[in-house]
Amino acid sequence: MFLALIKKDLLLIRRYVVLLIVLNLSVPFIMTMNTSFVGPMGFFITVSATAYLVLIATGAKEMQYPRAASLLCAAPYSRRMMVLSKYVVIFLPYGFSCAAFWGMSLLKPQIGGMTPGMAVMGFLVLAVAVGIYMPLQFRFGYEKARYLIMAAYLVLVCGAPMIITAVSESVRTGAFQAFSGLFSGAAAVLEGTAPAALAVGLLAAGVAVLAVSVGASVAIYERIDLG
């Protein structure tokens, strides 16, 4: 039953599958032309672009057929199931992105390899981004959510110089002195933690973020009147 909903989204975005494959294979490769080491940054860029493409594609399809969700909800599909399937569809290509990056790095050593740490960190970054975006999309709809995210991005980009200046000034004047113990303590804990335990911790954090986001999205979608 749940698989049918996932399959439905995959069918609707099937035209983008080739684009997804090309993107995952080409981005790390193209980056090697400009840098001697692609590394985790290249991986995060690939993963983010892939997730963004899937988000945009699935959102656009639901916007194109706004009343189709009513037909599914008039069937015995629960709204919780509908929400969950969206999250699964967005995370499905992540496994492919990891495998593609690993495969590409075997062919092109400049790409720098794929470590479990990168996979876990990528998952956490994605979980936070998707975790913020999805409840907004369920609350405001695809179009408005996209504008909100763009507005937030612009604020961040425009505000970044001010933030950096403020932080530098604070460091210079010793405003963070009071937190130095906390920072060094945290650093010591991280250094003393086994990489595997750290990875599990990051994975758990990602899952926790997603669980909260799914809960919020379900609560929002349950209250919405469908057209």
Added chain:
Amino acid sequence: MNILEVTGLCKSYRDFALKDITFSVPEGCIAGFIGVNGAGKTTTLKSILGLVRPSAGQIRVFGLDMAKDEKEIKDRIGVVFDDGQFYMELTLKEMKNVLAPAYSSWSEQDFAGWLERFELSPRQKISELSKGMRMKFALALALSHKAELLLMDEPTSGLDPLIRTEFLHVLTDYMEQGGKGVLFSTHITSDLDKVADMLIMIDRGRIAFQEEKDALMDSYRIIKGDPAMLSEETRKLFLKLEENTFGFTGITKEADRVMKLMPGVLSERAAVEDIMLANLG
């Protein structure tokens, strides 16, 4: 036994509200849900299906509470919306594959039978279907999982008379299986003249009446006569009256009194549309 019971249903929007909607559909009955555009038919049907969240009221289907047993109830309901509400770029088979796993009693055999009867190919894209073919596909989906109640929102609107007649034949065949019920919203009342057992009218968010069709149609009469025959007293007997220099046409629920007071007028059986128009607020 009532297959559907709606009690005290309320739902408010900025410029429209459903107010205390109460009606029921007995087993073995095709109930026509009539009203002009914007009267609240679709909102009521969507409230029954939980697609819009009512602010008050109770919905019971097959004796079960929709608020508690939504999944079980929906498993036993077939739904047909006015334009199908499909993902248009999917093929019929792909759309069926999305919906079928949701139903515990889905029958591939029934579905194939309906497609054959409606001359639809599972490989066709939904976007390539005409409106009539889309509605047939919607009906095929609604009838392929042993549904005991069909909820249909304006299923015949925009269809040509031939397809509408075929549609109505399917409904009567469905009812012959026994133990079923249909709630059929429409503003094309001529369809209901043919198949409905009961009529429920909604007007400006309120239920105007719920009655058995034959009893309802027996209780209203169309009266035609010379305008000179109209007096202050007789005018009051009509729910709606149209006059011109050649004559008057009125609809009344007090035909006996009218005939007594106005001998010589012509009395005709009222159609569902006449009754609906007479009851508009």
